[in-house]
Amino acid sequence: MARLDVxxxxxxxxxxxxxxxxxxxxxVESGDVARLREATAALAPHTGHAHVVGLxxxxxxxxxxxxxxxxxxxxxxxxxxxxxAVDPSSPFSGGALLGDRIRMGEHGTDExxxxxxxxxxxxxxxxxxATPAALRVLDAAGCDTVLVxxxxxxxxxVEVVALADTTVVLLAPGTGDGVQAAKAGILEIADxxxxxxxxxxxxxxxxxxxxxxxxxxxxxxxxxxxxxxxxARGEGLDALVDALGEHREWAxxxxxxxxxxxxxxxxxxxxxxxxxxxxRIAALRGASGLDSLAGRVAAGDLDPYxxxxxxxxxxxxxxxxGVTVAGPSGA
Amino acid sequence: MARLDVxxxxxxxxxxxxxxxxxxxxxVESGDVARLREATAALAPHTGHAHVVGLxxxxxxxxxxxxxxxxxxxxxxxxxxxxxAVDPSSPFSGGALLGDRIRMGEHGTDExxxxxxxxxxxxxxxxxxATPAALRVLDAAGCDTVLVxxxxxxxxxVEVVALADTTVVLLAPGTGDGVQAAKAGILEIADxxxxxxxxxxxxxxxxxxxxxxxxxxxxxxxxxxxxxxxxARGEGLDALVDALGEHREWAxxxxxxxxxxxxxxxxxxxxxxxxxxxxRIAALRGASGLDSLAGRVAAGDLDPYxxxxxxxxxxxxxxxxGVTVAGPSGA
Numbered sequence: 001m002a003r004l005d006v007x008x009x010x011x012x013x014x015x016x017x018x019x020x021x022x023x024x025x026x027x028v029e030s031g032d033v034a035r036l037r038e039a040t041a042a043l044a045p046h047t048g049h050a051h052v053v054g055l056x057x058x059x060x061x062x063x064x065x066x067x068x069x070x071x072x073x074x075x076x077x078x079x080x081x082x083x084x085a086v087d088p089s090s091p092f093s094g095g096a097l098l099g100d101r102i103r104m105g106e107h108g109t110d111e112x113x114x115x116x117x118x119x120x121x122x123x124x125x126x127x128x129x130a131t132p133a134a135l136r137v138l139d140a141a142g143c144d145t146v147l148v149x150x151x152x153x154x155x156x157x158v159e160v161v162a163l164a165d166t167t168v169v170l171l172a173p174g175t176g177d178g179v180q181a182a183k184a185g186i187l188e189i190a191d192x193x194x195x196x197x198x199x200x201x202x203x204x205x206x207x208x209x210x211x212x213x214x215x216x217x218x219x220x221x222x223x224x225x226x227x228x229x230x231x232a233r234g235e236g237l238d239a240l241v242d243a244l245g246e247h248r249e250w251a252x253x254x255x256x257x258x259x260x261x262x263x264x265x266x267x268x269x270x271x272x273x274x275x276x277x278x279x280r281i282a283a284l285r286g287a288s289g290l291d292s293l294a295g296r297v298a299a300g301d302l303d304p305y306x307x308x309x310x311x312x313x314x315x316x317x318x319x320x321x322g323v324t325v326a327g328p329s330g331a
Numbered sequence: 332m333a334r335l336d337v338x339x340x341x342x343x344x345x346x347x348x349x350x351x352x353x354x355x356x357x358x359v360e361s362g363d364v365a366r367l368r369e370a371t372a373a374l375a376p377h378t379g380h381a382h383v384v385g386l387x388x389x390x391x392x393x394x395x396x397x398x399x400x401x402x403x404x405x406x407x408x409x410x411x412x413x414x415x416a417v418d419p420s421s422p423f424s425g426g427a428l429l430g431d432r433i434r435m436g437e438h439g440t441d442e443x444x445x446x447x448x449x450x451x452x453x454x455x456x457x458x459x460x461a462t463p464a465a466l467r468v469l470d471a472a473g474c475d476t477v478l479v480x481x482x483x484x485x486x487x488x489v490e491v492v493a494l495a496d497t498t499v500v501l502l503a504p505g506t507g508d509g510v511q512a513a514k515a516g517i518l519e520i521a522d523x524x525x526x527x528x529x530x531x532x533x534x535x536x537x538x539x540x541x542x543x544x545x546x547x548x549x550x551x552x553x554x555x556x557x558x559x560x561x562x563a564r565g566e567g568l569d570a571l572v573d574a575l576g577e578h579r580e581w582a583x584x585x586x587x588x589x590x591x592x593x594x595x596x597x598x599x600x601x602x603x604x605x606x607x608x609x610x611r612i613a614a615l616r617g618a619s620g621l622d623s624l625a626g627r628v629a630a631g632d633l634d635p636y637x638x639x640x641x642x643x644x645x646x647x648x649x650x651x652x653g654v655t656v657a658g659p660s661g662a
Contacts, residue, residue: 040636058390264629265628274612277646281604293596295593298596302375303375
């Protein structure tokens with residue numbers, strides 16, 4: 001793709017052209033770093049408008065249903081909305097099950113909604129390396145709100161907090177979700193709590209648990225509201241949209257938004273840098289170097305730190321693949 | 332701690348001295364790389380005996396209860412048993428809730444059982460950077476089996492597979508656990524499936540779901556058995572111990588064990604190497620370099636790839652902290 005084509009795509013995407021947005025999203029996902037760089041440079045000046053909302057929580061809590069209902073509620077208020085669903089797809093099969101995505105089908109014909117599922121394979125953490133780039137596409141396309149939905153509990157939630165202007169943590173009644181969430185450290189990252197499936201037994205109890213656990217947490221300027229929704233029936237979504245708006249205003253006013261965005265940029269730079277260094281390690285894997293070091297560590301006659309002593313300078317000085325690493329003789 | 336002390340600790344740990352094992356585990360968790368290296372070098376020659384079993388599955392499935400029941404069953408057969416429970420503790424609070432661990436209390440006075448909870452903070456993936464080192468301690472201490480229990484669904488499961496000789500995936504009846512597990516890619520990593528809480532409705536259905544999904548998966552030499560347990564009542568644990576033994580024998584015979592252990596060593600070398608490079612990035616964070624780059628990326632007047640262009644050579648050539656990075660002028 002020539003430079004002119006990318007600039008043309010960016011121009012059309014800014015006008016809200018669904019096809020152009022789709023092609024740009026594919027481009028940033030393609031793993032072609034040269035094109036990714038080109039697109040990023042062209043998009044960057046047109047970003048900063050979108051309110052980035054992260055949605056996370058344990059499996060089975062209804063994240064996709066809530067995301068879909070939230071899209072409906074935001075559209076009613078006239079927002080242009082983007083959705084990035086980040087699936088921890090298998091590094092073995094390389095595929096993501098798309099069942100949840102099908103439920104988003106109702107928005108498929110809406111010109112004001114942009115939906116994309118992204119895989120996470122190949123990345124160090126839970127979030128796709130392409131996520132920040134895709135956010136930039138949707139932001140430049142004029143989205144007022146971009147919802148980033150992640151699957152699972154753990155590391156990926158922490159990455160959402162580094163990424164989102166506002167983070168929503170979803171829990172369901174019963175099954176000790178509150179305690180599990182506390183263990184996974186996701187209570188601290190929530191700007192807004194949602195107890196979904198609130199028509200089930202135990203919703204009030206779960207909400208109470210969350211409030212109790214918060215009182216043990218760090219004091220913050222912003223006290224996360226605990227909302228109840230039944231996303232499958234569209235109940236409670238207006239209150240959620242209001243809460244998102246309130247947090248956005250608070251974050252703007254206090255400078256929290258700018259602090260988060262700078263942290264987000266720092267994390268992205270670090271990720272890009274580590275990815276590049278990781279690629280250098282991968283280049284050594286095929287060579288005799290890393291494999292023979294690994295064999296010696298597995299056999300117990302070399303320790304991994306000594307192996308790293310060999311690798312680090314090899315990576316720093318590496319100008320291409322096919323480098324053979326000369327290991328030290330013995331442990 | 333002097334070198335002699337570490338060697339003395341290792342010697343006493345090899346004899347099964349609980350106190351010495353505990354002190355070595357604390358040492359490898361301390362983050363003191365020099366001592367970690369020393370201990371690793373002293374331990375490495377005494378490793379390779381332990382059968383490393385990873386246990387994983389969604390939150391609430393009863394992993395800690397199953398681990399505890401499995402310890403009881405293994406002890407009955409005369410095994411010396413180690414347990415590493417890896418909690419994705421909050422990077423914010425830095426603490427792990429220990430509720431589950433208390434349930435392991437019944438083994439607390441058993442001289443043939445070594446239990447340790449480890450945090451995962453600061454690591455790129457779900458597993459603690461200290462886990463391979465702690466495995467080495469328990470292996471050298473003469474454990475026949477080491478159980479590594481992880482919390483959550485996602486990245487950490489993939490790391491378990493890189494670590495364990497045998498991987499057990501736990502699911503519970505109902506709540507679509509099977510489908511959620513497939514989405515998280517943990518069906519492919521299982522050597523043994525356990526449907527825990529099998530006295531609940533839907534256990535047979537969940538087992539059937541797993542078997543059905545396996546038939547769509549890759550053909551393998553080893554067909555993972557699907558077992559049912561009620562860990563809280565100790566039911567089904569003997570069959571699980573048998574299945575672990577069968578997989579261990581199969582893996583030894585086919586060379587799969589050696590392949591996994593070499594891959595595990597390679598992953599550890601890579602992790603140690605990346606951690607060292609990451610530390611160099613962190614050293615740049617405090618300096619004016621990374622922060623000012625991040626500010627410019629957040630403002631949209633520099634792209635993260637250009638920022639990485641500046642960082643990579645700075646990291647490669649870095650000999651200490653306090654380096655100021657000169658950025659390029661503009662995007």
